[in-house]
Amino acid sequence: MRSFDAIVIGAGQSGPFLAARMEEKGMKVALIERKFLGGTCVNAGCMPTKTLVASARAAHVARNAGGYGVTIPGEIGVDMEVVRKRAETVIMEARNGLISWFANMDGITVIYGHARFENERTITVNGELLTAPRIYLNVGARPAIPDMPGIGDIDYLTSTSIIAMDTLPRHLVIIGGSYIGLEFAQMYRRFGAEVTVIERGPKLASREDDDISDAIADILRAEGIAVHTSADRIAFKNGSDGIVVAVGDGIADITASHVLIATGRVPNTDDLGLERAKIATDKRGYITVDDKLATNVDGIWALGDCNGHGAFTHTSYNDFEIAAANLLDGEDRKLSDRILAYALYIDPPLGRVGMSERQARASGREIMISTRPMTRVGRAKERGETKGFMKVIADAQSKQILGAAILGIEGDEAIHGFIDAMNAKTTYPELKWAVPIHPTVSELIPTLLGDLKSV
Structure with a gap:
């Protein structure tokens, strides 16, 4: 049996960075991955899919170039083999970057194989037993296949x-x-x-x-x-x-x-032998964690998609930040402090943060709402991309911004004005006096806030 200071199971967007921080502090860490370093984001999620989205947008822009006064002779074609290879290149660059990174860390042992619990302190992988006082699970999720006829x-x-x-x-x-x-x-x-x-x-x-x-x-x-x-x-x-x-x-x-x-997706928790360590899961298979990402078993934490508290790269990375700050920096970081934000990468994209209108109404608060169509946003008009709208919800009593959505050109970037304000607990009357840059999508945020009305 080999002993470590910590064992990290899964090399998604939490595990590798936590392992690196622990190694930096002089700890001896085993990082176990059954397939590829980088997890879903690098290998089958954000990076390759957004690369494909970019190729698709290039084709769309080319087909519509005439409306902008640009003439492209001949029919616009798409070479799907080149499209696939471009996505594959992005995957391999990121994956190989992680491999090279860990190769230079003497305190990290990377093990490829399927890890299973023997008990709450012992893991078996490739027929070998490993033990550590701290075990972190970052095993991710996979596509769910529904039970449909045929x-x-x-x-x-x-x-x-x-x-x-x-x-x-x-x-x-x-x-x-x-x-x-x-x-x-x-x-x-x-x-x-x-x-x-x-x-x-x-x-x-x-x-x-x-x-x-x-x-x-x-x-x-x-x-x-x-x-x-x-x-x-x-x-x-x-x-x-x-x-x-x-x-x-x-x-x-x-x-x-x-x-x-x-x-949808299901967590990769069904073949880890969690029952041998008596680790609790919910009815969907997600590992139950507390506000500091600890499971019900002392010395075991669950990070990323497998804990059911956000299925995004940025929430998984924030799980790493919480775990590292609490373990290594003497801080008191909590999952409940996180304000959830995400994007839908259709074109135009949707950027979202905090509560929806439906959630705000259900909370029983007295709320204020403001909306503005993208047809009234200068950047959108200049670019000829005016689909969608902006929306913000605020608490009428506290003046805090509860949530926002920008479905429109650059909505995934402009939403960060709201994300930053909400994390800084800036009230909407303060934010509406900001002087943003023209012409941008973000310049409409103060105007949008100025139009808030009770509903």
């Missing part, structure tokens, strides 16, 4: 396998109308495929307010993407011309060349 009879894609495609689907049917599915829908439509989105619920991006969900649907439909919601009888079978997808509610069956299943 799904076991077809060859379907997931958000992981579709990244490796180097051919263009004739007709891509996407099951699931949330963030992952919508990004791939617009992306492949811009590459040139026919695309249909099928969502079991009544709205796309169902965690958003209805006005945002409806605007997202309008943006996608305007690009020729078919959208079916409230699809209550989804089923599959193989046909002579492809995969036949039944939707229900009198909608004709759809024949797809490819089907992408994008119905």
Whole structure:
């Protein structure tokens, strides 16, 4: 049995950085990864998908160049093999960067293999026993595959396998109308495929307010993407011309060349032997943690997607920051201090922070709301990209900003004005007197705040 000061299981966006901080402090750390360093973000998530989004946008801009007075002779084509290789290059550069980084750290032992608990202090991997007084789980999540009639009879894609495609689907049917599915829908439509989105619920991006969900649907439909919601009888079978997808509610069956299943994710916790260490999970398999990311077992913490407190790279990295600050810096950082923010990378993107209007109303507060269409934003008009709107919600009593959404050009960047203000606890009357730069999307934030009204 080999002994370490700490064992980190999983090399996503928490584990490697925590291991590096502990090594810097003179600790001996084992970092165990069953597949690739970097986790979902590097290998099958943010980095490759946003690279694909960029390629799709380049095709879209080229096709619409005439409206800007730019003439491009001939038909705009997309070489899917080049698109795939570009995403693969981004993956490998990031992955190899991590490999090189750890190669220069004498205190970190990187072990590739499938780790399982023997007990609360002992891990087995590749037939070897490892022990440490501190164990951190950063095992991530994977695509969820729903139990739908016929799904076991077809060859379907997931958000992981579709990244490796180097051919263009004739007709891509996407099951699931949330963030992952919508990004791939617009992306492949811009590459040139026919695309249909099928969502079991009544709205796309169902965690958003209805006005945002409806605007997202309008943006996608305007690009020729078919959208079916409230699809209550989804089923599959193989046909002579492809995969036949039944939707229900009198909608004709759809024949797809490819089907992408994008119905959420499940944590990679079912094969770790958690029961041997008596580590508690919730009914969905997420590891239960307290406000400092500790599990119910002393000396074991869970970071990143597997703890159910945010399925984003930035929340996973913040888990590392919390764990490192508490362990190494003598601080008192808490999960509950985090103000959740995220983005949906369709084009135009959605930037979101804090409460939605629905959540704010449900809280019982007296709230104020302001909205402004992107048609009244100078940057959007100059760029000819005026779809979407801006929205902010504030507490009428405390004057604190409760949440904001920017669905529009550069919304994923402009939202940081609200993120920073909320983290600094700046009240909206103070922020509305800021003097931002013209012409930008962010310059509308003071104006938007000045129009807040009680509802």
